[in-house]
Amino acid sequence: MLGSEHIRFFYDSFDIGIYFRESGWILASALPRSELPFGYPPLAQLLFGTMRLVANGVLGPSESAFARVWVGIAAALLVLAVAWTLWVTPSTRWRSLAVWVTPAALYFALYRFDLFPAIATLAAYYLIRENRLLAGSLVLGLAIALKGYALYLLPALYYYIAANRGHKAAISALLLAIAPLFASVAGFLVFAGVEETLKPFGA
Structure with missing residues (x-):
C-alpha cells in the first residue's frame, strides 16, 4: 500500500521540488562536477536554472519561493497558450478549449515542466502548417531538446x-530540428563534463 507521501492532491509540489534541487548548479558554478544533480536534458536544466534566478530575484532563495514563481509563470504561459490556440483554431476553438481545461492538462501544465515542450511542439506544428518549414523545424528542435x-x-x-x-x-529541416539538442549538450559538456551531461540519456 502506498504511504501518504505518495498521495497527490491538486496542489503537488513534488516535481517542482526536484526542479528546484536540479537548478542548484546555476548558483554554484564552483560545485564539484561529480556533485551536480543533473537528471534532465541540458535545455531543461537551463529552464530550471532560469526559473531559479527569477525566483531568487523576486521572492527569495527558498524552495517555496521557487514553487510560487514556477506556478505563476506556468499559469500565465498556460493562459497565453490557450488564447493562442483559440485564435489559430477558430473552427474548432471549443474542442481546443475542452482539451486545455481538462483536469489532467491543468495539473501537468502547472506542476510539471511538460507544458514547455508541449507548447514548443504545438508552435512547431502551427509554423509548419503555415509553410514556415525551417522555423517550424527549429522550434520542434527546442521541444526535442527539452x-x-x-x-x-x-x-x-x-x-x-x-x-x-x-x-x-527535408534533410535541412532535420538538421535544424536536432541542432538545439546538440548545441545544448555541447554547452553542458563544457560545464559539467561527459558523465553528468549524458546522465539524463541513460549513459
Whole structure:
C-alpha cells in the first residue's frame, strides 16, 4: 500500500521540488562536477536554472519561493497558450478549449515542466502548417531538446517536407530540428563534463 507521501492532491509540489534541487548548479558554478544533480536534458536544466534566478530575484532563495514563481509563470504561459490556440483554431476553438481545461492538462501544465515542450511542439506544428518549414523545424528542435519524445515526430517531419519541398529541404529541416539538442549538450559538456551531461540519456 502506498504511504501518504505518495498521495497527490491538486496542489503537488513534488516535481517542482526536484526542479528546484536540479537548478542548484546555476548558483554554484564552483560545485564539484561529480556533485551536480543533473537528471534532465541540458535545455531543461537551463529552464530550471532560469526559473531559479527569477525566483531568487523576486521572492527569495527558498524552495517555496521557487514553487510560487514556477506556478505563476506556468499559469500565465498556460493562459497565453490557450488564447493562442483559440485564435489559430477558430473552427474548432471549443474542442481546443475542452482539451486545455481538462483536469489532467491543468495539473501537468502547472506542476510539471511538460507544458514547455508541449507548447514548443504545438508552435512547431502551427509554423509548419503555415509553410514556415525551417522555423517550424527549429522550434520542434527546442521541444526535442527539452524532452526527447518529440524525436518521434522527425520521420513525419521528413516525409511531409520531402513530399512538398524535396529531400534536400527535408534533410535541412532535420538538421535544424536536432541542432538545439546538440548545441545544448555541447554547452553542458563544457560545464559539467561527459558523465553528468549524458546522465539524463541513460549513459
